Amino acid sequence: MSASLVTVEQAAEHLNLHPKTVLRYIRDGRLPATRVGKSYRIARTRLDAFAGVASDQSETAAGVRATCIVDIPDVSVDAAERLATFLQSAAIAGPADTPALHLQTAFDPLAKSMKVVVIASPSNVAKLLEMLQVHMSNRL
Known part of the structure; x- marks a missing residue:
């Protein structure tokens, strides 16, 4: 292949x-x-x-990678699930010729907070953060 x-x-x-x-x-x-x-x-x-x-080809093409951790307070379980689904969909929907975007989400029900960890090229991290910001501002 x-x-x-x-x-x-x-x-x-x-x-x-x-x-x-x-x-x-x-x-x-x-x-x-x-x-x-x-x-x-x-x-x-x-x-x-x-x-x-992890393919060597994508690692060499990736170049610079950025890691971003976002802490979102006061999130309900349902909102956290919707947000995780939204972010996963946004991460998958990127162009096929760009290096893969790695995304992890974690929800703490006791603290009612959610953490989002993104590892990707700086431009892809910025795009995902913009989408997150728009999504969160529509939530308010």
Whole structure:
């Protein structure tokens, strides 16, 4: 799989999954893919990010990486779940030619606070933070 785009069958073989499972992940939005005619093509970098594989190619292309931790106080359980889903969707929706964005969220129900950790290129971190700011300002 040296090409930058792979088929569903190649992705299934790489992930040790059935091709129908890969298609379900694509349709659910968990694995970004591009539709070509009646089939899908998956960017190799996105497939590696989905599989949790660090590729040397993406590390050299990544260059500078930024780590950002955001603390969000006074968050309910439902709001934390919605925010985590929103951020994961935003992280997945980025262009396929950029290095993978790593995102982790943690919710503390006793403190009613949420932490968001983002590791990506500075421009991608800035974009995600802007989206978070807009989302949070709409919440108020």
